[in-house]
Amino acid sequence: MNKNQEMLEKASYPKLLLSLSLPAVVIMLVMIVYNMADTFFIGQTGDPGKIAAISLCGPVFSILSGLGTLLGSGGCTAISLALGKKDTDKVKKYSAFCCYASLILGLLFLTVVNLAVSPISQALGADADTLSDTVSYLRIIAFGAPFIMFNNVFANVIRSDGAARESMIANCLGTLSNIGLDALFILVFSWDVAGAAFATVLGNCVSCAYLLYYVRSKQPSLSLSPKEFSLRPEVSLGVMSLGLPMAFSTLLNSVSHIIANRMVIGYGAVALAAQGVSSKIGMLITMLAMGICMGLQPAISYNYGSGNLKRMREIIRNTAFFTATLGSLLTIVCFFARNAIITAFIDNTEVIAYGQIFVFASIIIGPFYGLYQLCQTFLQSTGKASYATFVALLDKGLFFLPLLFVLSRLFGLYGIIFTGAVTLAFSLIAGIVCSLIWNWKISRNEASPQEAPGIAQPS
Numbered sequence: 522m523n524k525n526q527e528m529l530e531k532a533s534y535p536k537l538l539l540s541l542s543l544p545a546v547v548i549m550l551v552m553i554v555y556n557m558a559d560t561f562f563i564g565q566t567g568d569p570g571k572i573a574a575i576s577l578c579g580p581v582f583s584i585l586s587g588l589g590t591l592l593g594s595g596g597c598t599a600i601s602l603a604l605g606k607k608d609t610d611k612v613k614k615y616s617a618f619c620c621y622a623s624l625i626l627g628l629l630f631l632t633v634v635n636l637a638v639s640p641i642s643q644a645l646g647a648d649a650d651t652l653s654d655t656v657s658y659l660r661i662i663a664f665g666a667p668f669i670m671f672n673n674v675f676a677n678v679i680r681s682d683g684a685a686r687e688s689m690i691a692n693c694l695g696t697l698s699n700i701g702l703d704a705l706f707i708l709v710f711s712w713d714v715a716g717a718a719f720a721t722v723l724g725n726c727v728s729c730a731y732l733l734y735y736v737r738s739k740q741p742s743l744s745l746s747p748k749e750f751s752l753r754p755e756v757s758l759g760v761m762s763l764g765l766p767m768a769f770s771t772l773l774n775s776v777s778h779i780i781a782n783r784m785v786i787g788y789g790a791v792a793l794a795a796q797g798v799s800s801k802i803g804m805l806i807t808m809l810a811m812g813i814c815m816g817l818q819p820a821i822s823y824n825y826g827s828g829n830l831k832r833m834r835e836i837i838r839n840t841a842f843f844t845a846t847l848g849s850l851l852t853i854v855c856f857f858a859r860n861a862i863i864t865a866f867i868d869n870t871e872v873i874a875y876g877q878i879f880v881f882a883s884i885i886i887g888p889f890y891g892l893y894q895l896c897q898t899f900l901q902s903t904g905k906a907s908y909a910t911f912v913a914l915l916d917k918g919l920f921f922l923p924l925l926f927v928l929s930r931l932f933g934l935y936g937i938i939f940t941g942a943v944t945l946a947f948s949l950i951a952g953i954v955c956s957l958i959w960n961w962k963i964s965r966n967e968a969s970p971q972e973a974p975g976i977a978q979p980s
Contacts, residue, residue, distance in 0.1 A: 525683030526604060529823040530832075534839045537820055538813075544685035545816030548676070549808040551689075551696040558700045559717040560801060562707040564867040569794035571714055572867065574654035576797030577645045577782055580775040581634070581659060585666060587771030588626050589673025592619045594815075595764020596674065598902055600681035601819040604742075605826025612742050614756045616678060617749035622757070623674040627667030634663035646783040650790060654714040661715060665722030672728040679732065679740060683819055687735050691728045699724030766901045766909030770916065777921050781937055784925070788934050795875035796938065798866045802859065803883025806851045810844050810891035814898040821902040830963065837899055844891025852887030855880065882938040886945045893945060896952030900959060908955040916948035 528540055563571045596619040603611040634641060638660050639652075647655040662669075672695065676688045699720050706716025736743050751757070786793045817840055824833040855862070859880040863873050893916070900909035921944045928936030928943065 526823070529683055529820045530827065530829070534836060537817060537836065538843070541680075541683060541685045541820060542813045542816035544689035545680070546809055546812040547689045548692045549812030551692045554696055554700065558696075558703045559721065560797060561866055562703045563714065563717055564798075565708065566713065569867065569869060569872060570650050570790050571654055572794040572797055573786070573790040574647065574651040574714055575658060575717065576793055576800075577642070577647055577651060577655050577786075578658045578662070579797070580778040580782065581641065581645065582662060583771055583775040583778065585627075585630055585662075585669055586673055587768050587775060588630070589623065589670050590677075590771050591761055591764040591768035592623050592626075592670075593674040593677030593764070594767045594818075594901070595760040595762070596678045597681045598763040598818065598822050598904075599760050600678065600743075601822035601902075602826040602904065604682055605823040609742065611756075611759075612681075613744035613746075613749045614751055615760055616736075616743040617746055618751060618756050618760055619674050619678050620671070620745050621747065621750045622760075623670040624667050627670035630666040630670070631663045634659060634666075638663070645779055646786045648786070657715045658718045661718035661722060665725060668722065668725045668729050672725045672732065675732045675736065676728065677815075678743065679735060680816075681819055682740075682742065684735075684740065685816055687739070691731045691735070694731050695724040695728030698727040762906045763901060763904065765906055766897055766913045769910055770897070770913040773913065773916075773921075777925070780922065781925060781940070784929055784937050785934065791869070791871045792875055792934060794867065794869075795863075795872045795879050798863055798872065799876050799879035799883050799938075801866075802855055802862055802880050803886075805855065806848055806884055806887040807890050807894075809851065810848055810894050813840065813844055813847075813891065814894045818898050818902050821899065825903045833903075834960075837895065840895055841892055844895060845888055848887040848889070848891045852884050855884045855887075859884075878935060879938050882935075882942055885942045889945060889949055893949045893952050896949075896956045899956055900952075903959070903963070905959045908959055912948065912952045912955055915951050916944060920944045920947045 528536070532540065559575055560572055563575055596615055599615045600612050603609075603615065638656050642652055642655040642659060645655065672691070676691050679691075680688050702720035702723055703717060706712045706720055710716060712719070733745075736745060782793060782796075785796050817836055820836055821833055824830070824836070859877060860873060863876040863880065897909055897912060900906075900912065921940060924943055925937065925940045928940050930936070932939075
């Protein structure tokens with residue numbers, strides 16, 4: 522047992538937070554800065570149309586991230602469960618599959634986008650004012666897709682044995698590179714939207730270089746060998762079934778955002794620019810909660826895999842209290858600082874006027890989002906992928922889309938903006954119910970020696 526695995530098994534909750542969640546939270550903060558960097562530097566041009574173009578591209582970038590989550594989150598969970606069972610052969614098979622599947626999906630993404638970049642841009646809602654910038658941004662991002670995919674996948678995979686600090690380093694290196702290149706390409710070279718895209722791709726390349734170095738030299742339990750790559754169902758489905766909940770969540774969120782963006786652009790580029798800025802502020806709360814839960818995912822999976830259910834439940838209870846408290850505090854801070862934050866992105870009176878209400882709609886979910894994310898993490902980390910996928914489908918599709926159309930008809934633009942908050946209320950209830958049902962089944966199996974939870978299979 523290495524020191525990381527010993528920490529997963531024995532460390533106190535505060536130490537787990539510091540060792541696992543703090544690096545994951547830093548990663549999320551870095552990702553927030555990463556997502557905000559393009560919007561911030563393009564905002565310095567004072568052109569709402571260019572911000573609108575980047576906002577339109579956001580869902581496609583999220584689709585790429587969702588594919589990365591399918592392999593990265595699934596691989597992290599599958600490897601953590603295998604480590605808990607001391608199955609080193611499965612660990613190597615899972616990690617090699619994640620490596621080569623990420624490159625294959627990245628190349629497929631590159632091909633599809635470049636063959637149909639203009640129709641895709643128009644489907645996203647680009648009009649005569651934003652089409653050129655949208656096409657330019659998407660084309661460059663597509664060429665970087667293999668690097669973006671590998672980065673998204675292995676930044677998650679290396680956390681499987683508790684190596685959260687190294688994942689944080691990879692993300693920080695990429696983001697700092699992106700910010701520096703944004704300033705150079707946009708403010709100095711005046712490449713505008715194309716410069717933002719180039720900075721994003723090159724930042725991901727820097728992260729990939731570090732991840733390759735770390736996996737090959739510091740993490741011998743993982744494998745990048747083509748000889749270990751396998752498409753056998755027990756390997757490929759073992760990873761993807763566990764990654765489906767978060768991948769569905771990300772992908773459906775992208776589809777929902779595409780539809781919502783097309784509806785918002787009907788109210789003008791200024792409204793979409795305000796929505797783009799406001800969503801970045803809401804992201805501060807949601808991604809921090811996600812970081813805490815994702816950081817603790819290896820600890821939940823490892824202890825479930827080893828049969829230590831008492832410790833697993835203690836981690837979950839403490840996390841529920843911590844995320845609810847932190848989310849409430851952040852919501853209050855963002856509410857009172859919303860004008861100053863919007864102005865930092867773009868000093869436009871129309872954008873600020875819209876943004877005051879839009880920000881409120883984005884942050885109102887803060888006290889509750891961590892609980893929803895914890896339900897997802899618990900179900901996924903313990904191999905109950907079917908329940909976790911169901912909850913994700915409810916939040917990002919089955920609840921969101923009908924509510925989007927109903928609320929937009931009733932309340933217009935503001936109905937669109939508040940759809941996410943209304944959806945979360947229903948999704949949280951569903952997540953809690955599914956988690957309680959699965960916990961009851963685990964407890965029943967715990968009382969039956971012939972059905973040890975440590976050998977449960979993904980479902």
